[in-house]
Amino acid sequence: MIKYKLICEDCSHIFDSWFASSKEFEKLKKNKYLNCIACNSLNVDKSLMAPSVINKKNYLKLQDKEKDIKNKLKEYKKFIKNNFEYVGKNFAYEARTIHYNNKKSKKGIYGNASLKEIKELKEEGIETEIIPWVNDEEN
Numbered sequence: 001m002i003k004y005k006l007i008c009e010d011c012s013h014i015f016d017s018w019f020a021s022s023k024e025f026e027k028l029k030k031n032k033y034l035n036c037i038a039c040n041s042l043n044v045d046k047s048l049m050a051p052s053v054i055n056k057k058n059y060l061k062l063q064d065k066e067k068d069i070k071n072k073l074k075e076y077k078k079f080i081k082n083n084f085e086y087v088g089k090n091f092a093y094e095a096r097t098i099h100y101n102n103k104k105s106k107k108g109i110y111g112n113a114s115l116k117e118i119k120e121l122k123e124e125g126i127e128t129e130i131i132p133w134v135n136d137e138e139n
Contacts, residue, residue: 008036009043031119033130073134080110080131087111092121099126 002022007014015037019025025046028034034044084107087094091111097103113121113128121128 005047006034006044007047008039008041009045010041011036011039013038014047031115033115033119070134073132076131077133084108084110089113092117095121095126095128096124099124 001018001020002025003016003018004025005014006017013036017034019028025034029044032042035042036044087109088111091109091113094109094111095113098109110131118128118130
């Protein structure tokens with residue numbers, strides 16, 4: 001995992017975000033999946049950053065933060081499973097059905113979609129979010 005300090009070229013908002021790797025950042029930027037959390041602009045880039053040196057004390061703090069983040073993601077996962085309908089790999093189809101047919105459902109949906117499908121849904125004005133899915137057996 002790598003953390004970048006990002007800056008919106010439109011509104012100058014600065015924020016941090018985590019990525020699996022520098023290649024993943026470049027891939028998401030190229031495919032226009034990065035947006036400013038303040039103004040929703042796609043004109044986001046890396047800002048200058050100072051390197052972080054990790055000593056044992058900082059490493060332990062980092063481990064605690066990572067554990068807290070994983071626990072929060074597990075809470076989100078539990079909430080989603082209890083309050084949304086799982087549609088599996090049919091997510092893009094089901095999202096379009098709800099959007100275009102004004103199909104009302106008692107529950108929202110969640111499932112799997114490729115990055116290409118997510119991009120297409122966003123281009124069609126269908127709001128979606130990518131949520132990291134932490135396995136229950138992970139510590």
